[in-house]
Amino acid sequence: MSDFAKTKKLFHMPDGVIYLDGNSLGPLPLAARARVVDMMAAEWGNQLIKGWNSAGWMLQPRRIGDRIARLIGAAEGTVVMGDTLSIKVHQALASALELNPERRVVLSDNGNFPSDLYIAQGLLKSLDKGYTLKVVEPEAVEAAIDESVAVMMLTEVDYRTGRLHDMKALTEKAHAAGALTVWDLAHSAGAIPVDLAGAKADFAVGCTYKYLNGGPGAPAFIYVAPEHQDAARPALSGWLGHEAPFAFDLDYRPGAGIDRMRVGTPPIIALAALDAALDAWNGIDMADIRRASIGLTDLFIAEIEKRCPELSLNSPRDGARRGSQVSFRHREGYAIMQALIARGLIGDFRAPDSIRFGFTPLYIGEAEVRAAVGIIEDVVNNRLWDAPDYRKKALVT
């Protein structure tokens, strides 16, 4: 049995479902359910308030951060959990801007997840100091790095196309121009090998409900490079980022290292689920995940292009230039995705016209890919999507 056949057994997958949407919400790890039940009964139920000490709750954000650090090429003590990805973007960008106080441009691209851009817009408006958010095409980022840029804020893997930025090269160019970097790893962590330390990234953020399978709305993470940790002022200066939270001083003094990026009380039930979910990564080498992922996505692209001429590839064809997801375009993409879901193949739709599929080797293999291709071929070539029900827009797409 291959390692991935072993890890597949760690997840619950409903009968009749081919799940190519783990890039949006990972499936339920069986261990997460068991751990949460235990946490609620044995820890919250029986230890009550004492759980903050006796069950180690207060240390969870750092301990779990260290587990994620291993998957993203970060040293111990550089990652901490909490809040949501949007909040972490705010923290990282606010701190980075203060570390580069003479400049007034934040550089990003239109393949960045909109929430990151929204958070930047809100922050820059609050700061009211003449900042500009410069949003260019992903391919134009490199040329747009100049000495006006305070912070380059990018998502490594484009949420629509899977297009992969060269983190190391862009960071090097940004640094050469005197800019700092904030990298969003939402579609990277658990999807591809990431080497934050090797790339000399300054700040990074990410979520844990996609490839890391932490559950809907699982806590986010923030990375601060060791050289910035004692200089970065936390804009969201909550008590758990204080040097001595339980002294209840009236004045804020940032804690040492990454701890200052903690804000409020950590979400212990959610962290228990995430902690157990991360067990699936024990002993896994991200290089093996990457090899399997490229094999699956190459196969998927080749088969779809051979069998479904109406679909046009909306992802890089070169496996080295994409993350672990593949998109195809079709003017009826929304209806097509609804028809696929009705037949047990779950992916998702991204406006205006992309159907998107995520490939997660922990629990998806060649058999699932081939079965998925068969369903897509049937739905697209036989126009099975052409039914009123499949055009009804849901709240969440």
Next chain:
Amino acid sequence: MSDFAKTKKLFHMPDGVIYLDGNSLGPLPLAARARVVDMMAAEWGNQLIKGWNSAGWMLQPRRIGDRIARLIGAAEGTVVMGDTLSIKVHQALASALELNPERRVVLSDNGNFPSDLYIAQGLLKSLDKGYTLKVVEPEAVEAAIDESVAVMMLTEVDYRTGRLHDMKALTEKAHAAGALTVWDLAHSAGAIPVDLAGAKADFAVGCTYKYLNGGPGAPAFIYVAPEHQDAARPALSGWLGHEAPFAFDLDYRPGAGIDRMRVGTPPIIALAALDAALDAWNGIDMADIRRASIGLTDLFIAEIEKRCPELSLNSPRDGARRGSQVSFRHREGYAIMQALIARGLIGDFRAPDSIRFGFTPLYIGEAEVRAAVGIIEDVVNNRLWDAPDYRKKALVT
């Protein structure tokens, strides 16, 4: 069987424990454990990404917000869940300051929870516009309200002493002086009747892991008065506060009403626990809770003062002027609390010298209060706290 004897059965309480710390972390509601198990298996496990629509996940922050609104005198559509209390303080204060742009003073008191002050300090420093955070004694707040004050930011119930501010009178005075108000209900929601609408509060925030029993690190809430909802600019402008989150536009446009205070992806597992925990409040009138709470705290104060002359009351003696908690001071408060906990009576310690007890009529009655008094009398009068083990400081106190 009284209503409270009925609600007591809704909670798990370990044998041999008298729990007077529900003001810090409420005990496990049995329904919360069952609901979370069901949410993980039937919703996350079987519905996967579809749960955002089919299980109603995306609507939870508003739906649960409406349930809490009833307990704090707020109209439907004025409360939304998410993040932590510290984040909500940031949101409320940032929006309030922008609504009063000509002024430069934030008024608070030294009985406010330190995290609220820390968040204010961080925000004012980020804004860098000459703001002052003026922190006075709780008794001096009223006299300090003048026409320099942009926002008065207070916690209604003092976390140390239980001293209760007069929300309605202070808000009225603040409004007369042209100031806006941010009320922190951390020790109010579920503890005492709150009438946000009647008091004409502008913004309010609170947590749900204390009297509302949502579990460690349960999501926070924010209230925005109807008249401010369309004018309040969200400083933390995340995608779920956008007018059309799934259009993935590049520019932020705030959503209608309270929805704009949503930020990132909601924490669905934690919200499931909270939702079930709130079932204990079905049919409960906060006036009945208040009557029971004053009865229990009056009894506790009278008995302790009669039997333990070494302890000095650190809470208002008049029940109408305190929340649902009582503190006593003793120079050896820390060791005393450890000795009480070792004997099954759980309260907590707050620096420098307070032992603090919370009274939660949903599951605490006269029998528990009388038993608690007996343990305290034994520990204090017989110096049972005088052992090295009881002086060891834990990480979390």
